[in-house]
Amino acid sequence: DTAVSQTPKYLVTQMGNDKSIKCEQNLGHDTMYWYKQDSKKFLKIMFSYNNKELIINETVPNRFSPKSPDKAHLNLHINSLELGDSAVYFCASSQGLAGLSTDTQYFGPGTRLTVL
Amino acid sequence: GDSVTQMEGPVTLSEEAFLTINCTYTATGYPSLFWYVQYPGEGLQLLLKATKADDKGSNKGFEATYRKETTSFHLEKGSVQVSDSAVYFCALSAGTGGSEKLVFGKGTKLTVNP
Numbered sequence: 001d002t003a004v005s006q007t008p009k010y011l012v013t014q015m016g017n018d019k020s021i022k023c024e025q026n027l028g029h030d031t032m033y034w035y036k037q038d039s040k041k042f043l044k045i046m047f048s049y050n051n052k053e054l055i056i057n058e059t060v061p062n063r064f065s066p067k068s069p070d071k072a073h074l075n076l077h078i079n080s081l082e083l084g085d086s087a088v089y090f091c092a093s094s095q096g097l098a099g100l101s102t103d104t105q106y107f108g109p110g111t112r113l114t115v116l
Numbered sequence: 117g118d119s120v121t122q123m124e125g126p127v128t129l130s131e132e133a134f135l136t137i138n139c140t141y142t143a144t145g146y147p148s149l150f151w152y153v154q155y156p157g158e159g160l161q162l163l164l165k166a167t168k169a170d171d172k173g174s175n176k177g178f179e180a181t182y183r184k185e186t187t188s189f190h191l192e193k194g195s196v197q198v199s200d201s202a203v204y205f206c207a208l209s210a211g212t213g214g215s216e217k218l219v220f221g222k223g224t225k226l227t228v229n230p
Contacts, residue, residue: 033217041223042223092218105162105218106162110158
């Protein structure tokens with residue numbers, strides 16, 4: 001069974017379009033994340049949610065809107081796509097025990113977004 | 117702010133060679149330290165971690181020791197295999213109460229030749 005799954009795996013779209021990426025985890029974790037990996041492989045956090053509540057928003061343009069319908073799902077919607085949004089987007093989850101930074105984060109397989 | 121500095125790659129080794137990938141960090145408080153590995157076309161997998169000073173993380177022949185005095189967490193393996201070819205990321209985790217986030221180094225690409 002896949003622990004953290006993302007759909008789609010590949011997404012090719014035109015500039016200006018709106019698109020969504022879905023993420024689901026079956027680990028029973030409380031915290032979910034979105035990371036962006038650029039063309040040089042650099043990974044940076046975008047958002048985190050703990051039990052459906054937004055915790056971290058790392059100065060991401062407001063064209064990016066995460067939505068967490070329940071604690072097992074964290075979707076990422078992107079409006080008015082730009083060329084610079086082309087990247088690999090990774091979803092992750094962790095147990096999210098309060099007061100601990102020792103938790104392991106488990107990553108999904110990534111969604112490669114290409115904006116033409 | 118918190119940051120991780122990793123040695124620049126790419127690193128190319130022959131099978132059975134010794135591997136070291138250097139990693140140093142800057143952080144307030146007491147972060148946990150991680151090495152993640154990304155095989156071609158795949159997501160990140162945890163390789164090993166250490167949560168306090170002098171802890172040694174180990175997995176699949178890889179080791180790293182949390183050195184608070186030198187703020188380092190260098191990755192080592194005594195004898196690499198072709199299957200170890202991947203990108204390796206050093207990371208620290210900071211924050212509490214659900215606000216934990218990983219701060220990554222820039223990654224080191226390792227190629228092992230037969």
